[in-house]
Structure formats: C-alpha cells, structure tokens
Amino acid sequence: MPQFSETTQELTVGQLSQRSGAAVSALHFYESKGLINSRRTTGNQRRYSRDTLRRVAFVRAAQRVGIPLATIRDALAELPEERTPNQDDWARLSQAWRSELDTRIKQLARLRDHLTDCIGCGCLSLENCVLSNPDDTFGQRMAGSRLLPVRREAEHTATAQNAGNAQNAANAGNTG
Numbered sequence: 001m002p003q004f005s006e007t008t009q010e011l012t013v014g015q016l017s018q019r020s021g022a023a024v025s026a027l028h029f030y031e032s033k034g035l036i037n038s039r040r041t042t043g044n045q046r047r048y049s050r051d052t053l054r055r056v057a058f059v060r061a062a063q064r065v066g067i068p069l070a071t072i073r074d075a076l077a078e079l080p081e082e083r084t085p086n087q088d089d090w091a092r093l094s095q096a097w098r099s100e101l102d103t104r105i106k107q108l109a110r111l112r113d114h115l116t117d118c119i120g121c122g123c124l125s126l127e128n129c130v131l132s133n134p135d136d137t138f139g140q141r142m143a144g145s146r147l148l149p150v151r152r153e154a155e156h157t158a159t160a161q162n163a164g165n166a167q168n169a170a171n172a173g174n175t176g
Contacts, residue, residue: 010047013038020056027056034073035059051084058085066104067097 017024030036031046036055038046055076062072075093079085085093 010039010049011052013046013048016048016052016056019053020060022056022060030056030059033069035069035076054084058090061090062093062097065094065097065101067100071097 011019013024013027016022016027020027022030027036031038036048036052036059038048038052041047058076059069059072062075063069075096076085079089
C-alpha cells in the first residue's frame with residue numbers, strides 16, 4: 001500500500017478511494033449528489049482536498065445508520081463555508097436525526113414481529129395486513145395492499161363494460 005505524505009494537499013480519486021474505503025464509483029456518485037467536491041486538473045482529472053476524507057467518513061457513517069443522502073447533503077450544506085464536519089457537527093446533526101431513526105427502528109421491529117403473520121398465509125392483500133396495510137390505515141377507503149385498489153378499479157371497469165356489452169347483446173337478441 002503506497003504511503004501518502006503529510007504534505008500532500010490533494011488526493012486523486014484512487015487515493016481518496018484507498019484512504020476512505022469508498023469505491024471510486026461511490027466517490028463519483030457522492031460528487032454528483034453534491035456531497036463532496038473536486039477540482040479538475042488541466043488534464044481533466046479530479047483532485048480532492050485532504051479534508052474530503054473527513055467528509056466521506058461523515059457521509060458513510062450517516063449512511064450506515066440509515067440517513068438518506070439528500071438529508072446528508074442538506075446537513076453538509078448548513079455548515080459554514082462548506083467546511084468539513086467536526087465532532088460537534090456530528091453530535092448536533094446526529095441528535096437531530098435521532099427521532100427519525102427511533103421511528104424507523106419501531107417500524108422495523110413491528111415488521112419483524114409480524115413478518116410471519118403475512119408470510120404464513122402467503123397473501124399480501126388481506127384487508128388488515130400488517131405489512132402492506134399497517135394499522136389498517138387504508139381500511140376506511142379500501143382493502144389490501146396499496147396497489148390493489150388500482151387493479152380493482154381497472155377490473156371493476158372491465159367487469160362493468162363486459163356486463164354492459166352482455167346486456168346489450170341480450171337486448172338485441174330479444175328485439176328480433
């Protein structure tokens with residue numbers, strides 16, 4: 001593994017990948033999403049400042065706990081002069097994300113606890129399905145999964161049209 005001098009002010013994408021543990025494709029993706037920045041050399045090669053290592057570490061840590069990239073980008077944009085996040089920044093931001101994570105943990109625990117209920121019957125369109133219709137939120141408007149009403153409406157329309165066509169044919173047969 002090549003050594004990097006402490007005086008190195010800029011890193012290539014390969015060096016940043018090696019130092020951060022993030023794949024080159026991930027770094028390109030982070031850059032496209034505005035999470036990190038590079039400058040281009042006259043040969044159009046990316047160069048990253050050394051502090052990008054801390055930004056990448058911040059992004060990867062936030063991703064590991066389930067924070068969406070858009071939320072991470074917004075958090076990084078709030079830092080003064082787009083500086084690298086420090087320990088105080090992480091503490092402040094992670095505290096703000098705590099309630100969102102607590103909510104997701106509760107949802108995942110409920111999913112885990114009821115997973116066999118739905119798998120046991122093999123049906124995801126139960127009127128009161130704990131997976132596709134948690135807390136029966138759609139129970140007042142419809143039954144089953146969220147996609148079912150669209151299919152039911154199309155089936156209902158087709159059934160009504162078929163019934164209408166059959167009635168018209170029967171009426172036509174009775175007039176002769």
